[in-house]
Amino acid sequence: MAQEPADFFRGLSAAFTDAIRASDFKANIVIFFLSIVMGPVMGSRDKFPHFLPVPVVLAPFLAVFLCLFVALMPRYPRRGRANFLVSRIAAPRDFQFVDNADVEVEQLRLRCAILSHILFWKTTCLRAAFVVCIASVALAALMIVYYGR
Numbered sequence: 001m002a003q004e005p006a007d008f009f010r011g012l013s014a015a016f017t018d019a020i021r022a023s024d025f026k027a028n029i030v031i032f033f034l035s036i037v038m039g040p041v042m043g044s045r046d047k048f049p050h051f052l053p054v055p056v057v058l059a060p061f062l063a064v065f066l067c068l069f070v071a072l073m074p075r076y077p078r079r080g081r082a083n084f085l086v087s088r089i090a091a092p093r094d095f096q097f098v099d100n101a102d103v104e105v106e107q108l109r110l111r112c113a114i115l116s117h118i119l120f121w122k123t124t125c126l127r128a129a130f131v132v133c134i135a136s137v138a139l140a141a142l143m144i145v146y147y148g149r
Helices: 005-043 054-072 101-147
Strands: none
Touching (some): 005 054, 005 101, 054 101
16 A cells, blocks of 8 residues: 655654654763763873873863764754744744645655754764764773873
């Protein structure tokens, strides 16, 4: 049985929305993990080599915080304003129902494209943050073990 195009795009839009929420949850977990890890790293700063200043040690952590902030930042796209209205002074006349299947499918396709774009940048920022976070924690642990004697 063939699926209606509007139903397909509604399901796809819901899937994108769920994936965006899941990526926000992951970013919050990494921020929590990072805040816990930064304390011990800064607490053992006297065990780092003398040629490594504190700002250099903190630079990867700050880069991760920046990536996670960008991933968590809400995005209100300029595309598709007619069907994705975000306004402080919205009125009921701004949300007129159009009973045209072609217009509805086009609006749903545009919404899917917008959500896909948002999810792409969230995923890119999360991946970059995860890689930098894991690498910096591993490097800090190795430096503490090697230079902490």
